[in-house]
């Protein structure tokens with residue numbers, strides 16, 4: 001099951017060689033992909049041999065192999081999880097019908113839009129992270145950055161496969177457009193807001209992989225429920241890789257916090273100025289970065305009330321997180337859900353039809369999941385005997401989409417006026433000075449086993465290799 005013919009140009013478990021038209025379409029897209037990678041992929045990394053994992057099958061026991069790879073030669077492959085026999089659509093108006101193996105005409109436009117929106121995030125994050133290799137705090141971290149980058153590249157391949165295979169001409173056009181948009185570009189930006197933000201330093205990178213890759217997890221989980229079977233099987237396999245990305249983020253922030261706490265105890269101070277002078281990132285700055293990444297990421301789930309979300313669900317295209325484990329009727333016609341709105345000077349709950357609130361349902365599931373890791377960071381602080389705790393801000397804080405757009409809400413959930421917002425925003429969100437300080441710490445550390453001063457080493461290496469393993473050969 002799922003073994004790959006590496007003699008083929010594009011490793012895959014989808015019998016690509018039996019579909020000449022598709023193979024040719026992908027082989028034509030591939031050089032454009034490589035051109036994109038050279039232009040806006042990892043900066044200055046071309047000749048490096050990087051100790052990377054490559055997906056070679058979908059066998060849960062051994063789906064990946066590790067070895068040195070030059071990144072432009074990474075085998076970006078196409079893998080679908082095995083088909084489930086006689087799989088049925090298990091939510092929405094088509095509940096109980098056979099899952100679709102081809103695109104149903106009536107849902108074609110919506111399905112394409114879902115796939116393009118997901119696909120667009122993958123190259124976007126590679127673009128956002130492209131300069132980080134120049135300031136990696138260690139070889140170990142550099143390797144992890146590159147691992148995330150090549151796998152986001154593979155996720156783009158996964159979506160492009162669906163577009164080429166199932167959407168004909170307009171699918172091919174969308175696949176080209178995925179290589180043409182650029183993160184942060186004025187004229188041709190990436191589709192979603194958070195994917196046009198900068199990821200200028202490694203604290204941002206770890207926050208991004210913790211919070212924003214986790215958005216990816218929840219979107220992929222919702223798509224893994226899809227009635228369109230190839231999409232469900234593709235996204236299931238993508239989730240296997242996604243876990244590592246979130247690990248990189250969680251462990252990265254944890255190691256920063258650990259190092260800061262250590263210096264706080266050595267110097268017996270919590271004064272940010274003294275800690276900064278000692279070359280570590282003070283916890284209030286970590287909190288502000290957290291506030292920023294959390295708030296822009298929860299915006300990615302979309303407006304709290306959305307008729308599109310209702311349509312995607314009712315038509316069987318996009319389920320809820322763990323749809324199969326829920327015990328309601330999977331139609332949700334009479335169900336309601338609580339969303340937030342501002343009434344006077346308060347954020348209050350309001351009950352609305354659940355079908356229209358499915359973005360909010362997914363957002364709330366996401367929030368539950370992301371809070372857990374923040375608690376693990378707090379345990380590091382607690383263990384160091386320091387009373388401060390990190391906290392995710394209120395859901396209404398710094399939102400730019402839906403009913404909470406343009407409302408000033410403090411991290412504790414109080415609606416505030418412009419005056420209070422302006423007086424406090426420098427405590428709530430990273431300032432230019434914060435970013436400049438964090439940037440000032442960034443410098444390349446590339447000797448095996450050495451780590452930048454502001455971050456603790458990891459407990460373990462990758463793939464049971466030692467921490468001081470040569471993860472990158474610079475040649």
Ligand SMILES: [Fe+2]
Pocket residue numbers: 122151152155216
């Ligand atoms: Fe991804």
Ligand SMILES: [Fe+2]
Pocket residue numbers: 152213216242245
């Ligand atoms: Fe990811």
